[in-house]
Amino acid sequence: xxxxxxxxxxxxxxxxxxxxxxxxGVSLSLEQGEVLGIVxxxxxxxxxxxxxxxxxxxxxxxxxxxxxxMFDGANLLDLTNRQLRAMRSRRMAMVxxxxxxxxxxxxxxxxxxxxxxxxxMEMNRAAARKRAIDLLERVGISRAEKRLxxxxxxxxxxxxxxxxxxxALSCNPxxxxxxxxxxxxxxxxxxxxxxxxxxxxxxxxxxxxxxSHDLGMVAGLCDQVAVMYAGRVVESGSVREVFYxxxxxxxxxxxxxxxxxxxxxxxxxPIEGMPPNLSEPITRCPxxxxxxxxxxxxxxxxxxxxxxxxxxxxxxxxxLKPYWREAAT
Amino acid sequence: MGETLLKxxxxxxSFPGTKKLxxxxxxxxxxxxxxxxxxxGRTLGLVxxxxxxxxxxxxxxLRLVGASGRVIFNDVDLxxxxxxxxxxxxxxxxxxxxxxxxxxxxxxxxGDLIAEALDIHDLCAGHARKDRIKELLxxxxxxPRFAEHYPHELSGGQAQRIAICRAxxxxxxxxxxxxxxxxxxxxxxxxxxxxxxxxxxxxxxxxIFISHDLSVVRHISDEIAVMYLGKIVxxxxxxxxxxxxxxxxxxxxxxxxxxxxxxxxxxxxxIVLQGDLPNPANPPSGCRFRTRCPFAIRECALIPPQExxxxxAHYVSCIRAPHFS
Numbered sequence: 034x035x036x037x038x039x040x041x042x043x044x045x046x047x048x049x050x051x052x053x054x055x056x057x058g059v060s061l062s063l064e065q066g067e068v069l070g071i072v073x074x075x076x077x078x079x080x081x082x083x084x085x086x087x088x089x090x091x092x093x094x095x096x097x098x099x100x101x102x103m104f105d106g107a108n109l110l111d112l113t114n115r116q117l118r119a120m121r122s123r124r125m126a127m128v129x130x131x132x133x134x135x136x137x138x139x140x141x142x143x144x145x146x147x148x149x150x151x152x153x154m155e156m157n158r159a160a161a162r163k164r165a166i167d168l169l170e171r172v173g174i175s176r177a178e179k180r181l182x183x184x185x186x187x188x189x190x191x192x193x194x195x196x197x198x199x200x201a202l203s204c205n206p207x208x209x210x211x212x213x214x215x216x217x218x219x220x221x222x223x224x225x226x227x228x229x230x231x232x233x234x235x236x237x238x239x240x241x242x243x244x245s246h247d248l249g250m251v252a253g254l255c256d257q258v259a260v261m262y263a264g265r266v267v268e269s270g271s272v273r274e275v276f277y278x279x280x281x282x283x284x285x286x287x288x289x290x291x292x293x294x295x296x297x298x299x300x301x302x303p304i305e306g307m308p309p310n311l312s313e314p315i316t317r318c319p320x321x322x323x324x325x326x327x328x329x330x331x332x333x334x335x336x337x338x339x340x341x342x343x344x345x346x347x348x349x350x351x352x353l354k355p356y357w358r359e360a361a362t
Numbered sequence: 363m364g365e366t367l368l369k370x371x372x373x374x375x376s377f378p379g380t381k382k383l384x385x386x387x388x389x390x391x392x393x394x395x396x397x398x399x400x401x402x403g404r405t406l407g408l409v410x411x412x413x414x415x416x417x418x419x420x421x422x423x424l425r426l427v428g429a430s431g432r433v434i435f436n437d438v439d440l441x442x443x444x445x446x447x448x449x450x451x452x453x454x455x456x457x458x459x460x461x462x463x464x465x466x467x468x469x470x471x472x473g474d475l476i477a478e479a480l481d482i483h484d485l486c487a488g489h490a491r492k493d494r495i496k497e498l499l500x501x502x503x504x505x506p507r508f509a510e511h512y513p514h515e516l517s518g519g520q521a522q523r524i525a526i527c528r529a530x531x532x533x534x535x536x537x538x539x540x541x542x543x544x545x546x547x548x549x550x551x552x553x554x555x556x557x558x559x560x561x562x563x564x565x566x567x568x569x570i571f572i573s574h575d576l577s578v579v580r581h582i583s584d585e586i587a588v589m590y591l592g593k594i595v596x597x598x599x600x601x602x603x604x605x606x607x608x609x610x611x612x613x614x615x616x617x618x619x620x621x622x623x624x625x626x627x628x629x630x631x632x633i634v635l636q637g638d639l640p641n642p643a644n645p646p647s648g649c650r651f652r653t654r655c656p657f658a659i660r661e662c663a664l665i666p667p668q669e670x671x672x673x674x675a676h677y678v679s680c681i682r683a684p685h686f687s
Contacts, residue, residue: 303549
């Protein structure tokens with residue numbers, strides 16, 4: 034059975050300018066121990082999808098509905114706040130882009146790490162402190178015992194993000210959601226964090242949802258990938274399927290406008306225009322106004338998901354086989 | 363390399379660090395002894411991680427921070443000029459920042475914001491002005507109606523186009539792009555990069571393109587300088603640097619940039635550096651990279667490496683460079 038199964042998830046915000054349909058019919062599925070990448074540009078609904086899964090959006094402004102939202106055998110839509118609190122951190126945990134905003138600046142690192150352990154794992158102070166040292170060492174922080182008594186401002190950006198990962202992993206969750214967790218870090222530090230996540234996933238079998246706008250990072254880290262645009266998953270499949278046989282106009286566009294470090298001089302093809310306004314209803318393919326591969330049917334109806342490969346689906350009418358390329362091996 | 367437009371020699375910039383009670387504060391050496399050249403109509407990419415001093419070089423060239431050394435622009439040493447003497451020269455030296463929206467006054471229309479740049483340098487008064495604004499907007503690919511808009515109505519990409527527009531208004535020779543596309547989504551980033559290249563060809567602009575994103579820098583630059591902790595560790599033509607990187611830091615940096623190709627990612631040899639950037643107030647002795655360098659030997663701690671020309675116009679500061687090439 035899949036660890037996480039999401040079917041037709043919608044999250045709408047009510048704002049002064051009307052209803053914003055931030056997530057509009059997202060379906061995802063994730064097995065135990067798998068890494069799923071969610072890619073797309075700002076405003077495509079990646080983060081709102083994650084926050085909806087964690088049920089972290091305030092109910093007075095956000096409405097979340099779904100045909101199915103099952104995680105680890107429980108229906109997340111039915112849980113009470115109390116049950117959700119127990120579920121978060123013990124079974125699913127999340128790491129955000131900016132660790133300084135998630136850490137409390139007036140509490141020591143140790144206090145913030147042991148807090149979770151004492152609360153959720155019912156450890157006593159001494160045991161929690163010992164485990165906290167283990168955790169910090171596990172995420173590659175040297176002199177862990179000393180670091181426990183330091184405050185977040187005394188740590189570098191990379192170390193703060195490691196602390197966040199340590200807190201997220203403290204209760205051995207089955208699912209870790211990382212939302213642009215390395216975006217604010219320098220590339221050499223980013224590489225360290227990615228290695229760390231790979232190790233943890235291998236050693237503990239933690240499933241990971243890796244949200245990023247960086248296609249390269251997803252190519253190297255993930256098993257499955259979902260490409261989002263305007264609140265929908267427009268294409269999903271195994272990483273190899275999606276990268277070598279892109280089957281949605283947006284995926285192709287995204288790949289053509291991403292500069293590659295190993296590419297010599299092929300011109301960048303920008304995607305002209307801008308993403309649609311999500312407060313207006315969308316009746317056709319949301320990418321149509323920017324798409325260079327549109328066919329006549331694109332102008333009439335919304336494309337359904339079509340099966341391209343074993344786990345590969347895309348919601349696109351276009352024939353994108355000319356853009357497929359051979360795998361390097 | 364064509365005619366030299368800007369030549370920086372032995373540039374030093376330092377900032378006072380945090381003061382402590384009864385003790386003099388540390389001095390942070392943001393830039394220590396940097397020399398570089400930019401040719402007319404060409405692009406120099408300046409790369410490195412946060413805190414390596416790449417932006418500070420840009421600010422020192424613009425005389426926005428105090429510096430010592432020589433900054434020779436069009437045969438004039440800018441460091442020796444007074445603020446008043448500097449003013450007419452600023453017209454030829456413009457800058458674009460990462461967060462364009464915050465460099466635009468929210469209470470002014472786009473038209474006024476562009477006109478402001480013209481007014482400061484007494485250009486295009488009267489009737490010609492409206493046409494000039496229209497022409498400038500057209501140059502960056504925006505319709506003339508944008509002159510009536512306010513900054514909050516712009517998207518990130520549009521705000522960046524306006525920032526470019528304002529820089530172009532005074533017909534500069536050199537534009538310093540400080541992480542100018544870093545905050546943009548890839549599809550918009552590609553639009554702006556193509557715009558910058560088109561403008562360069564049309565107007566003969568030179569760029570100093572400061573960025574942490576090596577894929578972008580590779581795309582836009584002719585020459586590239588790699589910085590670490592206030593020093594340039596390697597510089598050369600784009601192709602030499604990417605195809606034959608010598609300095610261990612350049613190699614590590616290149617190997618940590620992910621490639622959007624699953625099989626390539628799987629087969630790459632990655633040099634993952636350990637630890638963080640050292641404190642710039644107290645840089646390591648000898649080679650500043652030695653504390654994180656996987657190839658460091660005892661000698662690296664003793665002498666600061668001299669720059670050597672490892673192949674024509676490709677310079678490396680590493681005592682073990684001959685061993686790596």
